[in-house]
Amino acid sequence: MKTKKRISTIVSYAILVLISIVWLLPFVGLFLQSFRSYLTEDGGMVDYLLPKHFSLDSYAFLFQAENKFFKWYGNTVIIAFFVALGNTLMVLAVSYALSRMRFKGRELLMRFWLVLGMFPGFLTMICLYFLLKNLGLTQEGAIPGLILIAVANAGMGYYVCKGYFDTIPKALDEAARIDGATRARVFFTMIIPMSKPIIIYTALVAFMAPWCDYVFASYVAFGFSDSYNVAVAMQRWVWTNDYQGFFTRFCAGGVLVAVPVTILFMCLQKYYVEGVTGGAVKG
């Protein structure tokens, strides 16, 4: 019996180690290949993982101002920051109203937004582009434009946050209201301080999204390279024929993007897990 258990433990560990290798290998590869020089070795696809010589050439390329990498990086940080801020405010407002207050049309609104969410997002791309263009928020203005679109539609993503608010006992609100507090006061001084995990979750998810936004960002920037975000710019590197070292450049850029975002995420992982678990159960 004991040996059987021991074997099962060893097998479990073996599986876990195997899983870990599979999961980490691409990142190790990305990291290693970013140190291959595109000047002295080969900047394209090669048939070996470990660079022959350690070099920072690809990083040096990114740091040259004329290559705009940090412009794009800054754009993405700005977008991500304001989207996180705006989304969180919108989601909190909508969630409180829908969780705590009973007004005419509440159910209708919730159902209507649910149905709206079933339309694919890219359907409306040309129309949104036109609306933004009218506001002067394409090309050079693409960054505020992208923030505007993301924040304006954020209200529809209230599910997880409302689910969290629903778990805060209503009796607390009622007690405060009997003592004369207004709804606004209850919201600002009671509910928001109690909702730290869900606020962090909402902000984190909103912050992560713009790093992956290729489609709409490239459409709105429309060839105006100062308005690109990192995803748009680096996508171009990967899909260009990689004879000039675009691949190692992509690897280096990828490392620079992934490291801070990953560290941020890992620090706030606890809240993320809380959010997704809560959201999944409530549906």
Next chain:
Amino acid sequence: MGNQKTNPIANFFTALLGAIKDIGSIFVKGDWKTKISYLIMGFGSILRGVYLRGAALLLCEGGFIYYMITFGSKYLKDINTLGTKTSGFNADGTKSYGDNSFLILLYGILSIVIILFFIYLWYINIKENAKEEAILKSGKKLPSVKSDFMSLFDEHFDKTLLTIPFMGVFVFTVLPIIFMICVAFTNYDANHQSPSKLFTWVGFENFKNLFSIGTDGFGKTFGVVLSWTLIWALFATFLTYFLGMGVAMLINKKEIKLKKLWRTILVVTIAVPQFVSLLYVYKLFASDGLINMYLMKWGWIEDQLPFWTNPNWARVTIVLINCWIGIPYSMLIMTGLLMNIPEDLYESARIDGANSFQMFKAITLPYMLFVTGPFLLTQYTGNLNNFNVIFLLTQGKPQSQVLAASAGYTDLLVTWLYKMTVNDTNYKMAAVIGIMVFVVTAGISLIVYGILPSVKDEEGFQ
């Protein structure tokens, strides 16, 4: 959601009928202030001293009239043709500007929505008058301006909170969606680009095209793409679900140490932005990628494996890579839920002599399926529209001459829609595909939602 079986359409008409009756009877019974308010909105309220509401209503009416005269009407009048005058050149060589179908359609829709909203506001104005009259008749006082204003932070706080989100969704989601639904019934495509050319209504022509199987028709391609979309979502959802559950159970085992480390390793794929990780993985599996290169170097294969070039290989590869992306996510969710299963259930099963597989089948699986039913549904519909994974990996390739409109064998409906919009500027068909995505998503959601055991009364959680 409400479980009482009522017919929403019938409800709507009874409500509408009631409203019309109200409008009549209030006019007959109301005093002269109320009667004038039928024409000048907010008139009665202002005279009765409810300045804030009255002024707001009056302002809305003024704004509405101004909008319609200066802006709305000129677009609204052309909405049935979407413009007749083409842009071109005058006899003297100067450019003459014709109608712009795009603007006519967009602002026409906006005007119609604004008119409907105005009618609703007008109805509110009438009800408001009747309410004020009733309050005065019963000898009570009407709310002061200050208390009216303060109520926006108390009993009417919902209006303060929801106004901006509602307007945002309206302008940047609702209006564009109505617009695109309308585009599906027009011939707006590369040959009818506004502003230089006009487009117009064509009825169900585009839908016929979608289902026609002829050489020019989209029928066959649509069938291929739709079936792959459904199959993809099925595999993507259930493979990650069950494998994620497996991994979660493995890590949850008592004898496994360093639980946190294992979980963190998996979570890295969630943390790293997908465009970095997926693009790298795409290159990893490319024909000149590391995997092919190493396999050849080691002499395991003769020729490169066609990960992205053979339709079936590409499909399988995508599903597997999606596991790499999706398993950590479902593992996280499962971990918390697995711990919620009462331990004594397993204890008593063990006493009854059940082995671990039996326990899984009888306790774990039913519990998890019950609790995560809605989650599975949202995962499935999310995967139907999983743009990122497909687009970053294959962009729908491999393409084929057999398929219409540059569709490829790994294209989902959404990526196909994207290609039509951006590459082919075939807006009419993109709109049709968009509607089909909606039909599929909504249809599946409705059916599954009806049979889910765990759909509880929403208020039940509170």
